[in-house]
Amino acid sequence: MIRGILIGILALGIAGTAYWGYQEHQEKNAVLLNAENNYQRAFHNLTYRVDLLHDKIGTTLAMNSKNSLSPSLIEVWRLTSQAHSDVGQLPLSLLPFNKTEEFLANIGNFSYKTAVRDLEKDPLSEKEYETLKTLYKQSGDIQNELRKVQSMVLKNNLRWMDVEMALASGKEQTDNTIIDGFKTVEKTVTGYDESDQGVTFSNMQIKDENYNNIIGKTISRNEAIRIAKKYMKFDGNATVKVTKNGKGSDFGFYSVAVQNKKTGQEANMDITKKAGRPIWFINNREVKKQAISLNDASNRAKAFLSDNGYKNMEQFESSQYENMGVFNFVTNSNGVRVYPESIKVQVALDNGDIIGVSAEEYLKSFKKRNIEKPAISVDEAKTKINPNLKVMEDRQAIIVNDLNEEVLCYEFLGTIGNDTYRIFINAKDGNEEEVEKLKNPEETYDGVL
């Protein structure tokens, strides 16, 4: 009797567990399928867009009329950016696929630059036409490889979830058709020599990424500590650690770390080996209640910069974030603001200490400039801006424009309604180089920040 009941209960239990397990299994499969479908969508979108991209570049080549050329180049630009975002949705981050992504970005840049240009006045050069031809061929190669992968995926019902598993477990060597296929695509792109892609690509960067313009003696470890001391307040309990840059860095720098065991305060700083220029500096400590005004802090930041040998700096942005003031300074060279040369300074509003400096932009853009006289007058430049803009301030400034060139501009600050705009008009030809809507304070919503 009791045995019968026990068996009955157990049997029920087993049946219940089995049913529950089956439900869980179903749910897991549904979730997996969902994830898989998302990957599949991204992948098929990618191949479709690369197909279209190849076609579009092809039609652009055949076009003669400038009127249809610009829209077509814009289409190319749009497609590359979409394809780029498709790649971002695939689980490929552990797979070297950068070259292909860079290639897409390069096509995008090229088509953007040529599309925004007035092709009536300044038609495609022979060289650019050649570049376009190369791009056509190269995008064809990529299209081909991707189609191969796609047909394999469709034929053998390959799953992206397996790719993800294989990549996550670090067993890339395992035979996986999709991974192999993408590796082939990457290899194809890597094979394209930079020179194939024409001058337009190699001139992308005007920044001096390796601080070549900084000239001076190479400093030693102890000198690095001495320079760091000027920025941070050391006391007897602090331990100082200096490390050299890793092998992969293009330029030499020292990282100085100072820790005060007692207070838990930590300060860090990177200094170039050449000339010993501070790249950035952060002193992390708790900032207490605000005791000085943003204006006092800004004056301290200014004084700090001139004490440390940064000449002719002008503050152009100041913001208070809780108990800290962040100030953005640019060089003012005889009344011309040089925006690329900017330094940021962070000041604690409890006692006015400088707790952060970032001179990376400044060091990268720093050079001797021969600033030319503007070819047009302020009033002429003013006629080029939107008549609805109520101009409040104007000055001359050097900015880096869309095409990555440094240009001398007239800068106008003005308002339309409640919004403020910053507009740059090229001082040579009167082109509108940049229009920027300046940020209004953002309303705080509950629970965020």
Place this chain on the structure above:
Amino acid sequence: MKKKWFTKYLILALLCLTPVSLVKTNSAQAFTGQVIQQGAVGDDVIELQSRLNYIGFYHGKIDGVFGWGTYWALRNFQYEFGLPIDGVAGPTTKAKLVKVTKYDYKNPPTTSGGNTAKTTGTNKAKPTASNTPKGFSQNDIRLMANAVHGESRGEPYIGQVAVAAVILNRVNSPSFPNTVSGVIFEPGAFTAVADGQIWLTPNENSKKAVMDAINGWDPTGEALYYFNPATATSSWIWGRPQIKKIGKHIFCK
């Protein structure tokens, strides 16, 4: 009972009176001694905005943040009243403002216009907005803080700034998606996203780290990748050129 109330009020009134003797005005209380400049946040800015609003120079929200709207309003005011036009509220400007405008300290306005936020309990106005760096909303910052917290909460502060900087370097790099969310949620890019740790509540430190990174501090030397040598599974990552080590993470290009 009544006496108690009376003494309380007396103390309050005395407290209120002290600063008045310093700033010779006929109103109950005025600005603190600070020079108010663009970017400032706080009570003084609320008062400044309210006063400018009172005489019709300022039309925006009274939110306690000295933004561009306040800046132009102040400059126009200085122009109209023959003061030096510098867009900074110094002693003379403030004195002039106090003279020509009224400000009700007991019931400071919270927002102008229709949608008034309620001030509950105390009658003290609080800033209802905040400065955010160009190109980022508070929500973007929160999302990044989530990622930074999930990825590097055991790391030194500078290591957290570094992780935030890597996210931003990726946004700017042609080999990665162009948005913060695209970079963070790129499949397999961050372990904290894959295992759900990104949804832990971030602490103040990670928010501060994100703000530092957005404001232009990059401790990594423009790194695009980082990994923890103790747990890295991919052999490929070891082949990247290494820039430096911060805390447990190695940062590379």
